[in-house]
Amino acid sequence: MKTESLRDVYGKELVKLGSVDRNIVVLDADLSSSTKTGYFANAFPDRFFNMGISEQSMVTAAAGLALSGKKPFVSTFAIFLTRTYEQIRQSVCYNNAPVRFVVTHGGITVGEDGATHQIVEDVGIMAGLPNMNVIVPADSVETRSVIDYLAGVDKPHYVRLSREKFPVINDEDYEFRMGRSKTMRDGNDITIVADGVMVSKSLEAAEALKKQGIDARVINMSSIKPIDRDAIIKAARETGHIITAEEHSIYNGLGSRVAEVTSEYYPVPVRRIGMRDTFGKSGKAWELFSYFHMDVKDIINEAMTCLEEKNYENIP
Amino acid sequence: METYQVDLSEIALRIRREIVRMVYNAQSGHPGGSLSIADILTVLYFREMNIDPKNPQDPKRDRLILSKGHASPALYATLALRGFFPVSDLAGFRKIDSHLEGHVSREIPGVEVSTGSLGQGLGVGVGMALASKIDGLDYRVFVILGDGEMEEGNVWESLMAGYKYNLKNLVAILDRNGIQLDGYTRDIMPLHDIHAMVESFGWNVMEIDGHSFSEIENAIERSKRSDRPTFIIANTVKGKGVDFMENNPKYHGSPPESEDLYRRAMKQLGEEI
Ligand SMILES: Cc1ncc(C[n+]2csc(CCOP(=O)(O)OP(=O)(O)O)c2C)c(N)n1
Numbered sequence: 001m002k003t004e005s006l007r008d009v010y011g012k013e014l015v016k017l018g019s020v021d022r023n024i025v026v027l028d029a030d031l032s033s034s035t036k037t038g039y040f041a042n043a044f045p046d047r048f049f050n051m052g053i054s055e056q057s058m059v060t061a062a063a064g065l066a067l068s069g070k071k072p073f074v075s076t077f078a079i080f081l082t083r084t085y086e087q088i089r090q091s092v093c094y095n096n097a098p099v100r101f102v103v104t105h106g107g108i109t110v111g112e113d114g115a116t117h118q119i120v121e122d123v124g125i126m127a128g129l130p131n132m133n134v135i136v137p138a139d140s141v142e143t144r145s146v147i148d149y150l151a152g153v154d155k156p157h158y159v160r161l162s163r164e165k166f167p168v169i170n171d172e173d174y175e176f177r178m179g180r181s182k183t184m185r186d187g188n189d190i191t192i193v194a195d196g197v198m199v200s201k202s203l204e205a206a207e208a209l210k211k212q213g214i215d216a217r218v219i220n221m222s223s224i225k226p227i228d229r230d231a232i233i234k235a236a237r238e239t240g241h242i243i244t245a246e247e248h249s250i251y252n253g254l255g256s257r258v259a260e261v262t263s264e265y266y267p268v269p270v271r272r273i274g275m276r277d278t279f280g281k282s283g284k285a286w287e288l289f290s291y292f293h294m295d296v297k298d299i300i301n302e303a304m305t306c307l308e309e310k311n312y313e314n315i316p
Numbered sequence: 317m318e319t320y321q322v323d324l325s326e327i328a329l330r331i332r333r334e335i336v337r338m339v340y341n342a343q344s345g346h347p348g349g350s351l352s353i354a355d356i357l358t359v360l361y362f363r364e365m366n367i368d369p370k371n372p373q374d375p376k377r378d379r380l381i382l383s384k385g386h387a388s389p390a391l392y393a394t395l396a397l398r399g400f401f402p403v404s405d406l407a408g409f410r411k412i413d414s415h416l417e418g419h420v421s422r423e424i425p426g427v428e429v430s431t432g433s434l435g436q437g438l439g440v441g442v443g444m445a446l447a448s449k450i451d452g453l454d455y456r457v458f459v460i461l462g463d464g465e466m467e468e469g470n471v472w473e474s475l476m477a478g479y480k481y482n483l484k485n486l487v488a489i490l491d492r493n494g495i496q497l498d499g500y501t502r503d504i505m506p507l508h509d510i511h512a513m514v515e516s517f518g519w520n521v522m523e524i525d526g527h528s529f530s531e532i533e534n535a536i537e538r539s540k541r542s543d544r545p546t547f548i549i550a551n552t553v554k555g556k557g558v559d560f561m562e563n564n565p566k567y568h569g570s571p572p573e574s575e576d577l578y579r580r581a582m583k584q585l586g587e588e589i
Contacts, residue, residue: 030464030497030504038498050498052467052505053434080433112344112410114418116385116432283412291412 011036118280124252383437435468464496526550
């Protein structure tokens with residue numbers, strides 16, 4: 001399967017946006033060569049600000065730019081943005097300043113850099129903030145569409161990208177819609193709700209389940225906040241058990257949010273695949289999924305377990 | 317204090333070889349800022365610090381915090397050569413079945429604190445120095461910082477605390493190699509006059525050649541007589557010892573990209589092939 005870098009697409013799309021909209025400004029904290037905002041820096045040096053290794057200064061400056069009519073995109077690694085949580089809360093979210101945080105190197109696909117850099121708490125941290133909107137794209141195509149969408153927003157947004165290239169699973173003409181999910185594959189036996197790279201892993205799992213006669217629905221829930229409540233309730237009603245899969249802690253992330261919706265509107269068992277209250281570790285990005293039981297085979301196993309339970313419940 | 321009769325330059329060379337070998341084996345990691353602190357670590361671990369690999373938790377031991385935790389290869393190589401764990405472990409650097417995490421990790425014998433997010437080590441050092449006062453112990457706390465790292469506000473907040481509590485046993489050593497990740501520090505975020513800036517925060521500031529064993533040793537000796545916390549500006553060369561890496565921002569976070577370059581580096585560092 002074709003793979004493509006999300007951050008590379010981000011960097012290139014920023015340049016496109018910057019050439020038509022002079023209000024777009026970009027800030028980075030000494031990681032522009034990795035986050036790929038370096039492309040924008042080369043194209044529009046007057047509208048690029050390398051704030052140095054000073055994330056708090058970067059975030060507060062972005063708030064000031066946004067409150068002065070600019071459209072700031074702010075980038076660093078996901079882990080380093082979180083040290084400015086309180087600045088984001090006060091100066092950005094409380095002011096409802098439309099700062100676009102597009103962070104890279106989220107999750108365990110950071111690989112060799114190890115536990116210090118593999119943040120698996122960020123989605124929960126950001127989604128907990130009033131006014132904040134949170135998106136975790138599944139591939140490069142979706143990333144491009146999300147970045148285009150960001151140009152026009154009037155609220156703070158957090159977009160989490162990765163270091164590794166991800167399989168391309170969307171058609172070129174796919175358009176991201178805030179608050180809407182996309183059903184990647186239909187099925188009525190069980191539903192897998194996933195985000196980020198876990199969408200492609202879930203599709204692989206669904207393919208394998210199909211061979212065993214199981215029809216799994218796979219939903220790409222890239223819009224974590226606001227979440228697509230209707231799609232979750234529909235899945236709960238039509239397929240019963242739901243599995244969630246995310247490159248993030250099972251606490252406070254996609255899995256928790258899906259469980260919130262089901263428990264309020266249509267309670268069904270929700271099984272969460274993700275990091276289980278643990279830090280990451282150094283290793284090759286793709287090895288780590290099996291190390292932390294988040295790989296395709298783990299999704300398949302979870303699905304089988306759910307179906308056994310379902311059959312058991314159905315015995316009259 | 318235990319004296320260690322060794323040839324410092326041989327050790328520093330060996331540390332440098334291990335650094336290059338580690339990042340080449342792992343095909344990832346940060347050689348530039350590791351090579352720039354090899355001489356400083358050599359003096360600290362083989363001359364100055366009161367430490368015992370057989371008793372790494374001795375309450376009276378000196379502490380070292382590598383605040384610029386991406387320079388883990390330098391610290392790991394130093395600790396291994398000093399006897400904290402087998403040198404053969406270094407081959408596992410950054411691999412899934414090894415304890416040698418990409419960034420400095422406290423799981424590793426001899427490591428005091430995990431680091432990797434810049435700007436936090438000096439604050440942890442302040443805490444350890446405060447604890448030494450409470451406990452009436454006179455161990456010393458060394459913190460190695462990067463010059464890019466000085467851009468973090470946290471560092472300046474900790475400088476204030478070090479002055480306020482008069483932490484005489486706290487010694488910060490700045491690896492001033494002039495390069496950070498995106499390029500030269502003077503371009504990314506110029507530090508106007510670091511010497512005057514830190515001095516104005518109330519610290520005892522010295523400036524030395526960070527590749528001269530005698531200057532490093534003298535500065536640390538002098539810091540013992542200071543009535544204030546000490547800040548040593550060590551002027552260094554990023555990538556020191558490998559010609560194509562020296563002063564080259566590219567090798568901040570990239571290993572030698574070919575076997576030829578790897579061999580060239582190892583040869584320059586004295587490996588006999
Ligand atoms: C808080 C934080 N922001 C960003 C990074 C990413 N990063 C790793 S090393 C580095 C540059 C460090 O420069 P410097 O402190 O001068 O270290 P040296 O050149 O000595 O390696 C950056 C930005 C980080 N590790 N921590």
